[in-house]
Amino acid sequence: MNQDGFEITVDGRPVPVRPGQSIGAALHAAGIRSWRRTRFGARPRGLFCGIGVCFDCLLSVNGAPEQRACLVEARPGDSVSTS
Amino acid sequence: MTGTMTGNMTGYDLLVVGGGPAGVAGALTAARAGLRVALLDAGPRLGGQYFRHLPGATDGKLHHGLDRFLRQSDALHASADVLLGHRVWTITRDPAGFTVQALAGEREEEPVALRGAAVLIATGAHDRPLPFPGWDLPGVLTPGGAQALLKGHGVAAGRRVVVAGTGPFLLPVAAGLARAGVKVAAVLEASGGLGLARHPVLAAAKAGEAAGYAATLVRHRVPYRTRSAVVRAHGDDEVTHVTVARLDRDWRVRSTETVECDTVAVGYGFLPQIELATQLGCASANDADGSPILTVDQEQRTSVPGVYAAGEPAGVGGAALAEIEGRIAGHAVAGLAVPEHLLLRRTRLRSFARALQEAYPVRPGWQDWLAADTLVCRCEEVPLSAVREAQELGATDARSIKLLARPGMGWCQGRMCGYAVSCLAGEAPQAPRRPVAQPITLGSLERISDDQPR
Amino acid sequence: MPDVIVVGAGVVGAACAYYAARAGLDVAVLDRGPVSGGTTGAGEGNILVSDKEPGPELDLAVHSNRLWRELAEVADFEFEAKGGLVVAETPEVLAQLTALAAKQDVEHTVAAGLHAYEPHLAGGLAGGVFYPQDAQVQPMLAAARLIRAAQDNYGHGALQLRTGVEVRGVRVERGRVTGVRTSAGDILAGAVINAAGTWGGEVAALAGVSLPIMPRRGFILVTEPLAEPLVRHKVYTAAYVTNVASDNAGLETSAVVEGTPAGTVLIGASRERVGFDRTLSLTVLKRLAAQAVALFPVLRERRVIRTYCGFRPYCPDHLPVIGADPRVRGLYHACGHEGAGIGLAPATGALLAQLLSGQSPALDLHPFRPDRFEDA
Numbered sequence: 001m002n003q004d005g006f007e008i009t010v011d012g013r014p015v016p017v018r019p020g021q022s023i024g025a026a027l028h029a030a031g032i033r034s035w036r037r038t039r040f041g042a043r044p045r046g047l048f049c050g051i052g053v054c055f056d057c058l059l060s061v062n063g064a065p066e067q068r069a070c071l072v073e074a075r076p077g078d079s080v081s082t083s
Numbered sequence: 084m085t086g087t088m089t090g091n092m093t094g095y096d097l098l099v100v101g102g103g104p105a106g107v108a109g110a111l112t113a114a115r116a117g118l119r120v121a122l123l124d125a126g127p128r129l130g131g132q133y134f135r136h137l138p139g140a141t142d143g144k145l146h147h148g149l150d151r152f153l154r155q156s157d158a159l160h161a162s163a164d165v166l167l168g169h170r171v172w173t174i175t176r177d178p179a180g181f182t183v184q185a186l187a188g189e190r191e192e193e194p195v196a197l198r199g200a201a202v203l204i205a206t207g208a209h210d211r212p213l214p215f216p217g218w219d220l221p222g223v224l225t226p227g228g229a230q231a232l233l234k235g236h237g238v239a240a241g242r243r244v245v246v247a248g249t250g251p252f253l254l255p256v257a258a259g260l261a262r263a264g265v266k267v268a269a270v271l272e273a274s275g276g277l278g279l280a281r282h283p284v285l286a287a288a289k290a291g292e293a294a295g296y297a298a299t300l301v302r303h304r305v306p307y308r309t310r311s312a313v314v315r316a317h318g319d320d321e322v323t324h325v326t327v328a329r330l331d332r333d334w335r336v337r338s339t340e341t342v343e344c345d346t347v348a349v350g351y352g353f354l355p356q357i358e359l360a361t362q363l364g365c366a367s368a369n370d371a372d373g374s375p376i377l378t379v380d381q382e383q384r385t386s387v388p389g390v391y392a393a394g395e396p397a398g399v400g401g402a403a404l405a406e407i408e409g410r411i412a413g414h415a416v417a418g419l420a421v422p423e424h425l426l427l428r429r430t431r432l433r434s435f436a437r438a439l440q441e442a443y444p445v446r447p448g449w450q451d452w453l454a455a456d457t458l459v460c461r462c463e464e465v466p467l468s469a470v471r472e473a474q475e476l477g478a479t480d481a482r483s484i485k486l487l488a489r490p491g492m493g494w495c496q497g498r499m500c501g502y503a504v505s506c507l508a509g510e511a512p513q514a515p516r517r518p519v520a521q522p523i524t525l526g527s528l529e530r531i532s533d534d535q536p537r
Numbered sequence: 538m539p540d541v542i543v544v545g546a547g548v549v550g551a552a553c554a555y556y557a558a559r560a561g562l563d564v565a566v567l568d569r570g571p572v573s574g575g576t577t578g579a580g581e582g583n584i585l586v587s588d589k590e591p592g593p594e595l596d597l598a599v600h601s602n603r604l605w606r607e608l609a610e611v612a613d614f615e616f617e618a619k620g621g622l623v624v625a626e627t628p629e630v631l632a633q634l635t636a637l638a639a640k641q642d643v644e645h646t647v648a649a650g651l652h653a654y655e656p657h658l659a660g661g662l663a664g665g666v667f668y669p670q671d672a673q674v675q676p677m678l679a680a681a682r683l684i685r686a687a688q689d690n691y692g693h694g695a696l697q698l699r700t701g702v703e704v705r706g707v708r709v710e711r712g713r714v715t716g717v718r719t720s721a722g723d724i725l726a727g728a729v730i731n732a733a734g735t736w737g738g739e740v741a742a743l744a745g746v747s748l749p750i751m752p753r754r755g756f757i758l759v760t761e762p763l764a765e766p767l768v769r770h771k772v773y774t775a776a777y778v779t780n781v782a783s784d785n786a787g788l789e790t791s792a793v794v795e796g797t798p799a800g801t802v803l804i805g806a807s808r809e810r811v812g813f814d815r816t817l818s819l820t821v822l823k824r825l826a827a828q829a830v831a832l833f834p835v836l837r838e839r840r841v842i843r844t845y846c847g848f849r850p851y852c853p854d855h856l857p858v859i860g861a862d863p864r865v866r867g868l869y870h871a872c873g874h875e876g877a878g879i880g881l882a883p884a885t886g887a888l889l890a891q892l893l894s895g896q897s898p899a900l901d902l903h904p905f906r907p908d909r910f911e912d913a
């Protein structure tokens with residue numbers, strides 16, 4: 001890991017982050033491509049538009065719900081939950 | 084701040100919404116002319132979509148003109164109030180001017196209101212997707228999303244990527260991925276693709292840039308195929324392979340084959356983000372690519388006095404045109420004569436942009452790619468069958484389809500599916516009506532400032 | 538040539554068409570736009586008895602409530618018999634509320650503990666009354682499905698829906714209706730029902746009569762879809778009752794909060810006479826948000842993703858116009874229901890069908906007569 005890099009936890013598991021990356025980008029880079037299930041079909045969703053207009057990538061950051069993962073820049077120690 | 088304006092949020096001569104090439108150029112031009120300017124952008128850094136970059140990274144290869152843009156940004160920080168992390172959710176107008184209502188803070192959400200005499204809408208555009216079976220699988224992204232991941236976050240969208248859709252933007256996306264070491268299995272252009280070579284304007288102007296991307300694709304052995312599209316993505320919980328179709332000129336499927344990939348970057352042009360302006364009553368019309376855009380005059384004025392628009396909201400045309408339009412708007416707001424060379428450059432770039440739009444139209448055959456259970460609306464999970472049922476019940480336009488079957492009623496409020504629903508309804512896309520342009524908590528809404536200025 | 542033309546394919550027009558077809562009449566429904574293109578498309582879907590003063594409107598509401606339940610067996614429009622909880626913030630208001638409930642003679646329970654009904658309701662409220670008959674529908678779906686149900690059950694020949702057809706004139710010869718002039722040519726019929734809602738006055742004028750129907754604007758906030766429903770019933774503050782009856786052109790708001798099958802929470806209600814002005818009012822949004830959070834503090838962190846407004850068709854005496862127009866034979870009106878159009882639609886349609894087929898209407902229509910404004 002890049003020496004400026006840090007970690008966040010996602011559902012309790014560590015995920016590496018490069019400074020400036022969004023939470024969504026860090027997840028996608030770590031091979032985690034979906035972290036949400038749709039309401040009716042329970043289908044998996046992660047990044048789609050990548051720029052904050054599709055709202056597929058919603059997750060909770062430090063207790064704040066329904067954050068767009070692709071927009072929120074990760075900070076060291078962030079605790080992310082996806083359910 | 085609850086309910087009342089503090090002194091330093093009022094009295095701006097110009098409020099600029101959007102910190103990409105158009106907004107930064109417009110704000111800087113006006114600030115240099117002595118105006119008191121504030122620029123708001125939702126992101127943590129200036130750049131918009133085009134100049135996405137990681138902090139401290141200046142890889143010139145990824146961005147044309149990034150160095151210049153960063154210098155403009157520095158100059159802007161020194162001469163205007165730059166409010167990053169501010170999401171504008173609505174703008175209101177009264178006899179004394181405009182109030183821009185924003186939510187400050189990337190994670191927290193503090194309602195903030197700024198007052199100014201004029202507004203510049205420089206809100207850019209987003210990708211315009213078309214639904215197809217499997218487009219809702221993880222691993223399917225828009226080209227803009229793949230580009231944002233790469234340029235803005237240093238992340239490759241996948242290991243084996245198919246880039247597909249229509250329009251010149253597919254080239255830099257594919258080239259960027261290829262240079263980053265990603266295996267780009269194919270670039271699939273749905274149209275005939277001879278537009279670049281055939282059109283005199285395009286041949287003259289763009290050939291250089293396109294040739295650069297084309298050379299990159301050749302060097303990395305990336306096949307570029309015209310009259311081809313991804314018509315189905317397969318996989319259980321993520322993409323494992325796609326069905327690629329050879330198309331006729333109306334985009335109907337003639338033959339198919341399978342291509343393995345873990346990622347698809349697919350999109351069919353761009354949709355300008357004009358809702359803040361339409362909410363103010365600004366006139367709009369459909370551009371050559373079918374997207375609603377704001378009507379502007381020679382000095383980037385919309386139909387509402389005091390509201391200007393530059394960049395994609397005035398018609399999709401790329402970063403260079405956006406900057407020129409921003410500069411023109413900045414002159415106009417400041418009451419300065421617009422230099423002839425700017426007007427000439429804009430004319431040239433506009434006609435080039437129009438030619439590009441005409442070279443890459445969306446053809447109706449894509450509707451045949453859909454199965455009854457293909458989702459048209461991702462947010463509300465509305466399948467094609469529900470859209471057709473609504474039409475049978477008497478929903479004769481896109482709005483009624485939305486009211487009966489709910490496509491466009493979810494989180495994204497029709498940004499991803501609106502164009503497709505219009506096509507399915509057989510009507511031209513309408514300008515969006517979104518009084519609330521960004522989600523806002525009820526707790527924030529009860530604390531907004533609704534002061535009328537005295 | 539149809540027996541009756543219904544002008545307006547909103548929920549009231551749909552109900553008129555349904556009951557007329559059921560009565561064996563051939564019906565043509567015309568709308569210049571699509572189905573539910575007017576106020577029905579902005580409606581919340583309220584079917585209420587709770588907010589009606591005893592008298593003709595309450596009688597109409599009770600009759601209509603029963604008919605909605607019958608219709609819910611015939612077609613699917615997300616009918617929810619969820620009941621309504623009217624809450625009073627202060628003991629004084631609670632006293633007024635319970636007094637009204639006693640006079641109304643509809644099923645109700647004075648709530649001993651509000652949290653048994655709504656666990657997430659704020660504390661500190663003085664009390665409330667629960668009306669089990671209050672219900673909810675998806676109004677656009679209701680209009681569309683009622684028309685479809687009539688076509689399916691009574692034959693497509695009996696009910697013809699023609700959207701995109703604008704009525705430009707009402708043909709009146711020797712004091713009686715002979716049909717309408719439209720953008721698609723003349724359509725002849727012996728009876729015309731004006732179900733044009735907020736534009737009912739304009740259609741009446743085409744026939745040479747006046748109806749003083751004015752728009753009364755209302756906004757609704759729509760939240761993000763919630764994973765778990767937080768609000769079980771329709772919940773409103775008792776001020777809703779007094780708001781409806783006011784004549785103040787200025788802004789009036791009261792709290793109305795309920796969930797939907799789609800998971801969103803709908804928040805109302807505001808009333809203003811500002812013509813057909815769609816400009817966003819931040820003052821209204823702010824007040825609606827504050828009221829909703831005051832009732833349900835748990836909603837504070839929930840996001841509004843959409844807001845829209847509609848124009849209720851309102852008459853000076855707050856009663857709809859239902860019945861035959863004595864000034865022009867063959868002309869009937871079914872409009873001016875203000876904010877109660879959805880709830881009152883079936884009764885309106887059923888009563889008119891009775892008139893059209895020569896039966897005696899189940900309710901006295903005198904209070905709703907179209908020419909009552911000239912008496913004043």
